Amino acid sequence: xxxxxxxxxxxxxxxxxxxxRDLPWRVAPADRARGIRxxxxxxxxxxxxxxxxxxAAVKNYFLRFTSLWPDVFDLAAAPLxxxxxxxxxxxxxxxxxxxxxxxxxxxxxxxxxxxxxxxxLQTLPxxxxxxxxxxxxxxxxxxxxxxxxxxxRVLARYYALPVPVREAKEELRAALQxxxxxRAGDFAQAMMDLGATICAPRMAACMLCPIxxxxxxxxxxxxxxxxxxPAKAERPVRKGHAYVMLDADGDVYLQSRPxxxxxxxxxxxxxxxxxxxxxxxxxxxxxxxxxxGQVVHVFTHFRLELEVWSATVIPDGLDGGWWxxxxxxxxxxxxxxxxxxxxxxxxx
DNA sequence: CAATCGTGGTT
DNA sequence: TAACCAAGATT
Numbered sequence: 001x002x003x004x005x006x007x008x009x010x011x012x013x014x015x016x017x018x019x020x021r022d023l024p025w026r027v028a029p030a031d032r033a034r035g036i037r038x039x040x041x042x043x044x045x046x047x048x049x050x051x052x053x054x055x056a057a058v059k060n061y062f063l064r065f066t067s068l069w070p071d072v073f074d075l076a077a078a079p080l081x082x083x084x085x086x087x088x089x090x091x092x093x094x095x096x097x098x099x100x101x102x103x104x105x106x107x108x109x110x111x112x113x114x115x116x117x118x119x120x121l122q123t124l125p126x127x128x129x130x131x132x133x134x135x136x137x138x139x140x141x142x143x144x145x146x147x148x149x150x151x152x153r154v155l156a157r158y159y160a161l162p163v164p165v166r167e168a169k170e171e172l173r174a175a176l177q178x179x180x181x182x183r184a185g186d187f188a189q190a191m192m193d194l195g196a197t198i199c200a201p202r203m204a205a206c207m208l209c210p211i212x213x214x215x216x217x218x219x220x221x222x223x224x225x226x227x228x229x230p231a232k233a234e235r236p237v238r239k240g241h242a243y244v245m246l247d248a249d250g251d252v253y254l255q256s257r258p259x260x261x262x263x264x265x266x267x268x269x270x271x272x273x274x275x276x277x278x279x280x281x282x283x284x285x286x287x288x289x290x291x292x293g294q295v296v297h298v299f300t301h302f303r304l305e306l307e308v309w310s311a312t313v314i315p316d317g318l319d320g321g322w323w324x325x326x327x328x329x330x331x332x333x334x335x336x337x338x339x340x341x342x343x344x345x346x347x348x
Numbered sequence: 349c350a351a352t353c354g355t356g357g358t359t
Numbered sequence: 360t361a362a363c364c365a366a367g368a369t370t
Contacts, residue, residue: 050366057356057365091354094369128368148366192366201364202359262353300353336355 016190098126150195255321
């Protein structure tokens, strides 16, 4: 499959010069034209946070991280534990571990200076095809195709792509590559802004679109028909128990999850396995256990239903965890799931 | 390479 | 309100 007609980059850049979003990690096009260059550390940090995550959700985390750790040396020197705590709630926690490992690699192996090519950047932990291209284009104007979810949608519509994106990824990349102008960084950000604000998933404001003249989906009449979706797998249900233990002072017993896998390295309250059939109740210790309710939490690939139990216990026979003061819970590396569990047990 | 890996905003 | 989906990486 060969895709015709490259994107009209001058039209896209002219649109971007007027309508670029103002974001904390971004250098505005006017400033960029004046020679101001983005800080690769801030661009990298924002790009990692933005992986599969909305701009709205990222903003405050970005400001917090850059306030705590203004440069890559600060972040590399921070304890992993504190990075996980600050990442709590943002999801996809492998990103936080890779973020920390990447900062240390940049400091140890590159003297604190990020590599300046997409190929060099892609050797870093947590930096894949998209993120390496985005940093190289935005910071160094490397003429590389920056292909994210927004671009998948914009290009699928522009070319009225007759197959799901996954089956034509390389054709899209080639078509985009052939369109990249010398202002590669502004072009990449412009195309993403276009996807986020004009060519949105369920609404296409084609009258405002700078590349509407070449858009094949618009010619067909219904751009939101694209991209074509592959059949979706249904989401299985898993069930389990969560045991919230309090001591006489009202402190809460927490423990760390295994470093790999779901919610890896984050904190939790003890609980059962999660299975398609609710496991038998097995309290961690003898006490007057009470059922406090149920928490439902939806992950990407399954739905979880946890029965929440709580009790005041005599703190013995427990191993490997720690007692957290209730007013210190806010600072623990607790994923949203276990914050819901604690709330269900009456601990806010 | 298909499965795994979170969460909150939006419709 | 349930479904959709977001500036993807890793194995």
